[in-house]
Structures are given as C-alpha cells and as structure tokens.
Amino acid sequence: MTAEPQDRVLSPEELEAALRAVGAERYHNLHPFHKLLHSGALNRGQVQAWALNRYYYQSRIPAKDAVLLSRLPTPDLRRLWRSRLEDHDGFPGADTPANGGIERWLRLATGVGLDRDYVQSTVGILPATRFAVDAYVSLVRDRSVLEAVASSLTEMFSPTIIAERVSGMLANYDFITQETLAYFTPRLTQAPRDVDFALAYVKEHARTAEQQRGAIAALTEKCNILWAQLDALHFAYVEPGYIPPGAFIPEGRRQ
Numbered sequence: 001m002t003a004e005p006q007d008r009v010l011s012p013e014e015l016e017a018a019l020r021a022v023g024a025e026r027y028h029n030l031h032p033f034h035k036l037l038h039s040g041a042l043n044r045g046q047v048q049a050w051a052l053n054r055y056y057y058q059s060r061i062p063a064k065d066a067v068l069l070s071r072l073p074t075p076d077l078r079r080l081w082r083s084r085l086e087d088h089d090g091f092p093g094a095d096t097p098a099n100g101g102i103e104r105w106l107r108l109a110t111g112v113g114l115d116r117d118y119v120q121s122t123v124g125i126l127p128a129t130r131f132a133v134d135a136y137v138s139l140v141r142d143r144s145v146l147e148a149v150a151s152s153l154t155e156m157f158s159p160t161i162i163a164e165r166v167s168g169m170l171a172n173y174d175f176i177t178q179e180t181l182a183y184f185t186p187r188l189t190q191a192p193r194d195v196d197f198a199l200a201y202v203k204e205h206a207r208t209a210e211q212q213r214g215a216i217a218a219l220t221e222k223c224n225i226l227w228a229q230l231d232a233l234h235f236a237y238v239e240p241g242y243i244p245p246g247a248f249i250p251e252g253r254r255q
C-alpha cells in the first residue's frame with residue numbers, strides 16, 4: 001500500500017493501511033531535529049528552543065478541538081471529542097488546571113530552565129511555528145469534519161516517538177528528569193483512546209474515493225505541519241543557525 005491518491009474506493013482496511021503509510025513516510029519521528037533531540041546531541045539552549053516553540057502547539061490544540069467540537073452534529077460525538085479539551089485544559093476538580101496537558105507542558109518548559117511567563121506569552125516563538133500551528137486550526141475550521149478528524153490521526157504514530165523521546169532524553173541529558181518529562185506519561189494512554197475513535201470515524205465516513213483522498217490528504221498536511229515546525233527549529237537553532245528577529249536567543253548565544 002502506498003500513500004498515493006487512489007481512484008477506486010478502498011475497503012476500510014485498505015484505507016487504514018493508506019493512512020498508516022502516510023505516517024511511515026512523513027511523520028516527524030523521521031526529522032533530523034528529533035533524532036538530535038532524542039540522542040543527546042543538542043545543548044540546553046536548543047532543547048529550550050524546542051520546549052518553547054512546542055508550547056505554542058500545545059496551547060492551540062484545545063482551540064482546534066473546540067472548533068471541531070462545535071462542528072460535530074450529535075451529542076454522542078461531542079461527548080467523545082470533549083475529553084480532548086479536558087486532557088489539555090484540565091479536568092474539572094480540585095486540582096484544575098494542574099491535571100491538564102498545558103500545565104504539564106509549562107512544567108516541562110520551566111524544568112529545562114525557561115521562564116513561565118515568557119513561555120506563556122509566546123513572544124519568543126519562531127514565526128514559522130506560529131504559521132504552521134495556526135494552519136492546523138484553520139484546517140480543522142475550513143475543511144470537512146471528516147478531514148478535520150483525519151488530521152488528528154498523526155496520534156496513531158505518536159506513542160512510538162514519545163517512548164523513544166522519553167527514554168532517549170532521560171539517558172542523554174543530565175538536566176532532564178522523569179518529572180520534567182511527566183507531560184508525556186498520560187499521552188501514552190490518551191493518544192490510543194483518541195485514535196480508536198477517530199480512526200473508526202474516518203473508516204466509517206470516508207465512503208467515496210474522493211472522501212478517502214480528502215482524509216489521506218488531510219493527514220498528509222498535518223504531517224507537513226509537524227515537519228515544518230522542526231524545519232524551522234533546525235534552521236534557527238542548529239544549522240545554519242539564523243535566529244529570526246525577536247525570537248528566543250539561548251543564553252550565551254550571539255546573534
């Protein structure tokens with residue numbers, strides 16, 4: 001099975017294989033920046049740049065899920081999708097928002113030495129991070145619900161990279177602790193739960209060849225959105241190291 005668009009209608013199993021082929025070819029685990037990050041080849045400032053920029057992705061995920069939630073037609077669908085907002089913003093309860101992903105990401109960012117207010121302000125992120133992340137929210141707003149749901153299916157591939165990242169970063173950086181990376185632990189169960197629903201939805205609703213092509217294209221675009229964020233980080237902070245005006249400058253680094 002290849003990731004090429006097809007003319008005939010695929011069976012649900014063939015469609016799933018085509019979606020998985022998109023990840024095998026394009027998911028961000030294949031990006032050189034992630035290989036450097038996980039293998040310990042980056043310095044603290046470069047890891048900070050990653051955490052800072054990735055915060056913007058984290059902070060916009062609930063916005064994109066709220067957009068998608070508003071477009072779902074039934075209470076059953078909305079109830080299922082709503083858990084994603086709680087995963088990131090926090091579950092209602094005594095320790096909200098501490099039990100949410102955004103707060104956990106802020107702990108990761110401060111754990112690698114960044115200032116919480118600076119991270120939350122997002123003033124130091126790369127322009128390309130903003131463009132790429134905002135493109136995800138726009139995709140979910142402007143395309144069909146089927147395509148919006150399909151774009152979340154990069155999460156089919158995330159548990160593998162998260163496991164690699166956590167073990168690699170713990171082994172290779174003395175400034176990273178298990179506590180710093182606590183963001184990722186719940187993702188290992190949340191992502192498969194989200195995928196079970198989203199994949200079943202796409203397999204059921206992508207019935208025509210055109211709808212199937214749309215779903216595959218949306219997942220491809222989402223992979224590109226993730227890839228583009230790492231391209232920008234690599235260009236600014238690794239090679240050639242051109243930091244755009246106004247973006248985060250690691251300590252000790254000259255412009």
Ligand SMILES: O=C(O)c1cc(C(=O)O)c2c(n1)C(=O)C(=O)c1cc(C(=O)O)[nH]c1-2
Binds near residue numbers: 101155161226
């Ligand atoms: O660490 C990663 O590599 C990674 C990847 C992805 C992804 O594939 O989009 C998500 C996450 N993490 C993540 O933590 C997360 O909450 C998340 C939500 C979504 C989404 O598209 O709704 N993707 C991801």
